[in-house]
Amino acid sequence: MARAAGCPFDPPPEARAGQQEDPLRRVRLWDGSTPWLVTGHAEQRTLLADPRVSSDPDRPGYPSSVPRDPGGSSISFILMDDPEHARLRRMVTAPFAIKRVRALRPAVQKIVDGLIDDMLAGPKPADLVEAFALPVPSLVICELLGVPYTDHGFFQSKSSTIIKRDAAPEQRFAASQALSAYLDALMGDKLDRPGDDLLSGLAERVRAGELTRGEAAQMGVLLLIAGHETTANMIALGTLALLEHPDQLAILRETDDRAVVASAVEELLRYLNITHNGRRRVALEDIAIAGRLIRAGEGVILANDVGNRDPRVFPEPDRLDLRRDARRHVAFGFGVHQCLGQPLARLELEVVYGTLYRRVPTLRLATELERVPFKHDGSVYGVYELPVTW
Amino acid sequence: MKVNLDQDKCVASGQCVVAAMEVFDQRDEDGIAVLLNDSPPADQADDVRHAATVCPALAITVEE
Numbered sequence: 001m002a003r004a005a006g007c008p009f010d011p012p013p014e015a016r017a018g019q020q021e022d023p024l025r026r027v028r029l030w031d032g033s034t035p036w037l038v039t040g041h042a043e044q045r046t047l048l049a050d051p052r053v054s055s056d057p058d059r060p061g062y063p064s065s066v067p068r069d070p071g072g073s074s075i076s077f078i079l080m081d082d083p084e085h086a087r088l089r090r091m092v093t094a095p096f097a098i099k100r101v102r103a104l105r106p107a108v109q110k111i112v113d114g115l116i117d118d119m120l121a122g123p124k125p126a127d128l129v130e131a132f133a134l135p136v137p138s139l140v141i142c143e144l145l146g147v148p149y150t151d152h153g154f155f156q157s158k159s160s161t162i163i164k165r166d167a168a169p170e171q172r173f174a175a176s177q178a179l180s181a182y183l184d185a186l187m188g189d190k191l192d193r194p195g196d197d198l199l200s201g202l203a204e205r206v207r208a209g210e211l212t213r214g215e216a217a218q219m220g221v222l223l224l225i226a227g228h229e230t231t232a233n234m235i236a237l238g239t240l241a242l243l244e245h246p247d248q249l250a251i252l253r254e255t256d257d258r259a260v261v262a263s264a265v266e267e268l269l270r271y272l273n274i275t276h277n278g279r280r281r282v283a284l285e286d287i288a289i290a291g292r293l294i295r296a297g298e299g300v301i302l303a304n305d306v307g308n309r310d311p312r313v314f315p316e317p318d319r320l321d322l323r324r325d326a327r328r329h330v331a332f333g334f335g336v337h338q339c340l341g342q343p344l345a346r347l348e349l350e351v352v353y354g355t356l357y358r359r360v361p362t363l364r365l366a367t368e369l370e371r372v373p374f375k376h377d378g379s380v381y382g383v384y385e386l387p388v389t390w
Numbered sequence: 391m392k393v394n395l396d397q398d399k400c401v402a403s404g405q406c407v408v409a410a411m412e413v414f415d416q417r418d419e420d421g422i423a424v425l426l427n428d429s430p431p432a433d434q435a436d437d438v439r440h441a442a443t444v445c446p447a448l449a450i451t452v453e454e
Binding site: 048049086089090093094096097098099327328332333334335336338342343 | 401402403404407408416418419420421422440443444446447448
């Protein structure tokens, strides 16, 4: 489904059709299958929290967004069900606890300040994606995981191939193999010379026999990709959305109140909802919801971008309003698979949105909106580049 | 108000701590939520209700 011309921040009209009268309806996918598309915010939360839906793409009926990789995908616990999912996920929850993440604020602030210094000292116009949006989360996740940032060219290019919807299955598979091999080698280093980073923590569990080295490497792949791709897109797309809504940008430029910035982050997460492929599940049993019956074995796509524009929850949903209470959004999903890294994403976005526009008050787009290359072909939405000047 | 927390359901998202830091905390070893006060005062009631709403695992229930 395509977004409407001139509305790069809004979900595709076709996806939103019938949201009020019909929060669940059938859609046809590229492979001819006809899973349910769930567009209602309440129905999405209910289904995502229901243990009778599975995240396992190997189950018949799973509504895959792309042809399956020839080797089968294996990006760790996001594609597993409990109890296996919970066993693995709980091994990496501690570093993402709220207080531990908040303690990283000075380190994140230093990274953000340093990158802004470099950008301001460099040529104009600059590509905000390359100069800022991608390095911020890449540096942060490298630090947290214990991945050498000098390898960023390699892992950024492999990650972007893996999440590109129109990449050939073989290309995606090769990229995912390369990243797995890289993380496996890194896991070897951590086993020999452990540090105090997250991957060393996983190596410790491998040594204790709680986890195989392969499982640990796959978790590393997941955290590395998820840790920089999503936040990078929120930074660049969020900046573009703010530049297109100068009255909203002014709110951030003129405040040093962390609560105002934190609220703005929630609204930008709701409004942009960059994971625009929907959350994908398959029913394990018959589930009655909103007057419909989802049969066991039928696929379910939870369109969280559309759910975040549900007027029953968010009045005037298409208005970007940094002062609204948007905290009930489903941009991070819901249920046991809700984004593990959300406290870190929130922290990075709070520091970025709270710093960039105050330090560069004249920041503006160096091209026309129509010429900005949007990631219509990615499973994570955003912009490929964002020429800015100041 | 009486608050219940089901730690077996908890997925350590920390949403409850963000919503109501006086009432919820997280274990150091795995981030699983802990209840600091199961009978919070009235001025924290809204925050606790919000914590129950945003908990992705539906692990928090509130009896008014």
